[in-house]
Amino acid sequence: MRTEQAPKTIYLKEYQAPDFAIEAFHLHFDLHEHNTQVTATAQYSRTNNTQNDLVLNGELLKLISVSVNGQLLEASQYTVDEETLSISNLPAQFELTIVTQIDPKNNKALEGLYQSSGNFCTQCEAQGFRKITYYLDRPDVMTVFTTRLEADQAKYPVLLSNGNLVEQGELGNGRHFAVWHDPFRKPSYLFALVAGNLQHVKDSFTTSSGRNVDLYIYTEAHNIDKCGHAMASLKRAMKWDEERFGLEYDLDIYMIVAVDDFNMGAMENKGLNVFNSKLVFASPETATDVDYLDIEAVIGHEYFHNWTGNRVTCRDWFQLSLKEGLTVFRDQEFTADLHSRPVKRIEDVRGLRTFQFTEDASPMAHPIRPASYMEINNFYTMTVYEKGAEVVRMYLTLLGREGFRKGMDLYFKRHDGQAVTTEDFLAAMADANDVDLSQFQRWYDQAGTPVIEASMDYDPKAKTCTLTFKQSCPPTPETEHKQPYLIPLEIGLLDSQGRDLPLQLVGEDKAVGTTRVLRFTEAEQSFTFVNIAEKPLPSLLRNFSAPVKLSYPYSGEELAFLMQHDSDAFNRWDAGQRLAMQTFKELLEAKHHGLPFGLEHYMVHAFQTLLIDPALDDAFKAEALALPSETDIAEAVRPSDPQAIHEVREFVLTHLAKALRLDLEQVYSERNTLTSYEIDSQSVGRRSLKNIALSYLGRIQDEGIVALVDEQYRHANNMTDTLAALSVLNHIEGEERELAIEDFYARWKQNNLVLDKWFALQATSSLPDTLKRVEALLNHEKFDIRNPNKVRALIGAFAMRNPLHFHAFDGTGYEFLTRRVLELNTFNPQIASRMVRPLMNWRHYEPVRSGLMRAQLERIQNTPNLSSDVSEIVTKSLV
Structure with a gap:
């Protein structure tokens, strides 16, 4: 944890090239839960004629020894503080060996080397490597890594690192070792290590030049049957990158490891990608269509990083979009070429x-x-x-x-x-x-x-x-x-x-x-x-x-015309979004002046025409029927009143549902057929349109509709349809909702990823007791605030996806979030800083809410031992 002093600002204009280069780097890990010893040996050379000290980054490390060219240094020959190790009077070329000790078991920040479900794992981007050993931890210092891992063979039979496996064997005393060599120069943020009791699925891919690449996905034994989609996605990504950009994979092996405790979605470490388990595991019973498509996209994203990020990397962290923006574009194109x-x-x-x-x-x-x-x-x-x-x-x-x-x-x-x-x-x-x-x-x-x-x-x-x-x-x-x-x-x-x-x-x-x-x-x-x-x-x-x-002064009739006739699919969709937003603004103005609500006939007709148009595919119709969210409206109408926004949006959705009920019921009925689950574009589109029709009908809330929703929940043969029905029931007060929520938990209480959906559903309900439920769920036996997925599912979903209750007029939603941010700040500042963001735009709301949000930001700012992650967000929000 950082101290109370203000975090230092780093400026792009102050960038200076490193004074030292590293020709080769050897790491030796003697892995133990609490006392892992790391021996790092590097060949350094000066890059200029200066005699500047070598200043290495290091945090939360126990320094054992420092040697230069084989000579052990006395403590007086170097300087150590909380963040650096400095050595002076070094020659133009030298070998530096540093021995450190770390405690992976108690690393709850999930940066550097830590344990997840009893397995060793690393996360080094952006600056986690400095929590493993003292090093020039910056992306413009690239070198060739060789890594030796030693561990208890029974507990950790699998030992993985970057590159190709060059040696492995037994050491005696129940321990074994593996040596990995990555022939491609890389910065420290791409280093990875995994050691654990893991199973794997194996496949292979033949590159365009005829090389064979072994493909592995590692996970715990009970999830091994859920890796098929991820493996197929990887092979599609490898083929696509060759065909679209002429880029071929360059190692003999490509590995993915799925872990439960991970701050990010996934990490592109060279040859050894570490993934949040939610972006690897999929089966029709446990994963929705969105999950399947997300897994395919993120598998592709991390693979595409092999060239846009790994082979060509960032000079400094200011250039982050050079790899991330470029690779997001590439994964978007991958999905677009494979689907709609x-x-x-x-x-x-x-x-x-x-x-x-x-x-x-x-x-x-x-x-x-x-x-x-x-x-x-x-x-x-x-x-x-x-x-x-x-x-x-x-x-x-x-x-x-x-x-x-x-x-x-x-x-x-x-x-x-x-x-x-x-x-x-x-x-x-x-x-x-x-x-x-x-x-x-x-x-x-x-x-x-x-x-x-x-x-x-x-x-x-x-x-x-x-x-x-x-x-x-x-x-x-x-x-x-x-x-x-x-x-x-x-x-x-x-x-x-x-x-x-x-x-x-x-x-x-x-x-x-x-x-x-x-x-x-x-x-x-x-x-x-x-x-x-x-x-x-x-x-x-x-x-x-x-x-x-x-901005263009379209009339409502013109937008309705574009909805029905524009040859550009995006603009046809966008015309509907603009028409809906225009309607929301008019209704908010009417509410402000106490005038009655109503919808123009041309709007209802435009949506009806789109819904029944046989020339349009189902996936497009589903997108077009999804109106701007309450968050979208809040950004378009300031100062925002979330209660009023919720009211007018629900009015529009309910009015459309009632006006188009017969069409919606027909669309639903035609697509509500129990067939085997497929993830092709046509099947995904059919389910999307069926379920958005159900969400509209759910707003009518008569007995027949509630029974229809409940029937889909009870008889669905896939998670997409199950969750869609439960999402509708989630906003309808009554016995059906409570029984369905209890039933869902009973069915899936042993599956952490599915339970994340259960937590998020309850956190996003529009029913009056939602915050009370969320607070109770914090003490649920399956909730763990140290797991980032659980935090995002419950706390994040409430604060970011439930504006009605997060922005409660009495400020209880803001106070709830503040308490959680301060708790997270003590052990995982990265996640805490993400959770505090819903308070940032306090100026966008009407005066009462605005004042309450600001007060919570000030409360956080005045908390002792605030991490630099949270401090930066809060300080900039209050300026």
Whole structure:
């Protein structure tokens, strides 16, 4: 735990290259639960002519000895404090051996080397390696690792580390050893070690060049039957990366280990990925469709890191999006190529708008390459990952698929085996395509969500249509005034029949397609199209071609028209979202003035037309019927009143349910057939539409509907349908709900991952006693606050996914969260800092709630021994 002194701010502008390089690094682990001894031997050399001290990072270590070139140093020959080991008067080249001792069993922060379910495991990104040994723990120090593990053979029969296995054997006294060698240079954050009593499933993959790669997934014996989907996903990812980007795996073995106690989703350690178990295990009885797709995506994500993150890594942590944003983009494309591209795009943008746009509007707003940080763990954010992916996607939109591939090829050719910057990536894209992308750098340097105001002028006499765009970006902590971005705007024009019009700009000889990508580079810029025979309706920002907020004065009828006719699937969905948001705003205004509620007929008709359209696939319909969340509305309407938002959203959903009841019942009935569970796109789409129809019908809450929901719960043959029915019952007060919740627990009490769903369901209920239930569940025998998955399932779900009760007018939700944050702060600051974030945007709410949220932030700030992770979030929130 850090002390009370303010955490130090690290600045990008102060970056300096390391004074030392490490030519080779040997690690020897003598593994014991409480007294693991680590012997680290490194070949160092100076990188410059300075005589600076060697300053190594190290935390929570017991130093046993330090030797230089085989000579043991006296304590007077080095300096040790809480965070560093410094050695002076070193030669230009030398061998340094450091022996340390650590206590994995009591490492509850889950950083460095720790134990999970009795097995040894590591997590070194971002700065966990310094809790294993003293080292230059920074991503631009890359070396070749050789690791020897020794452990009790009965307790820990499996010994794993990075690279290829080169030696193993018995030592006597019941102990054994394994030696692993990774031939590829890597930084310390990619180091991994796993030792335990694990079983495995094995498969193999033949690369495009004909090499055989052994594939392993390790887990505890009782979960071995749930790894098939993860293995199949890995093989699909390996094949896809070869076909799409020409990237082949480079080791003889690829291993995945699933652990229950993990702060993150997964970690891409070279050749030895460590995964949160929830992103590996799947069976129809225990995992939903979303779980299956998430597992496939994250398996792909960590595999894709082998090139975008491992072979080419970050020079410093400010460049984090260089690997994470790029790799998120790659896993998004992987899923889109395997399943429904339009639906995947909708899902990604929905998440971006709900969470990343909210982050951009918070005190923690930062560019995808931040200029400073206090605690790097706080910058594993939606901005770095999801907005970072959108920035990469804009290269694809601007350069085209072939141009983007040329840029990627040049990037790897130039930088394989290096630690690089976002400028290096931009330069590769620009140079490979011989284009000027210098203005694009602003996406890396400026925070916030750009706002585009669009207008249209049609001249019937000249038959010209002029689109005018104005861009701006709200002030954010790093700067008040923003320079114009290079924004790719993908647009189309529709005639009165809903057909796409040919697009010919002034000065062009002929029309070039019906969808165009406009390069919007000025604060205000106009584009004029010719030969437009009638006043068109613009379809703007097709496929969400840039992470911006776009404003155009569409009427409700125009949005309904786009919902029914736009050829761009994303914009067809988005028109429905805009129409719903427009309706929510009107109803909130009516509520404020005490006026009655009502829905326009064209809105009901538009949703009905979409629901029964036989040309649309089920997955798209399901997405289109999912209206903006209460969190989305709160960000669009300020100051926010969560109670009022909940009321108007429920009114709209209930009104639509009643108006479309016959259609919804028919859609449900046609798709409610008991067939064998399949995870193909058609089957997933069918279940998605069936279950969203059920969620609408559930709002009617008459006896027949409740019986229908209860019947699905009782007879479902897969977790997707079971959980969908239980989710509807979860908001209906009555015996059916209580019996179903008890039954679900009785069925699944031995499965921790399924119980996480049970905890989260109760935490997100809209019923009045929800907070009381959540507090009681903290003492449940299956809840463990030291397990990050349980914390996210119960505390996180309540604070982040239940705005109605979290924002209770009396402040009880805020007080509940504060107590949990302070408890987590004492042993797992990373998770504590994630939990405190729902309090950040206190300024967005009406005065009473705003004041109560601020008071809790001040309470946290004034707590002694606050970790730097939590302190940074709270301090920036209160500035």
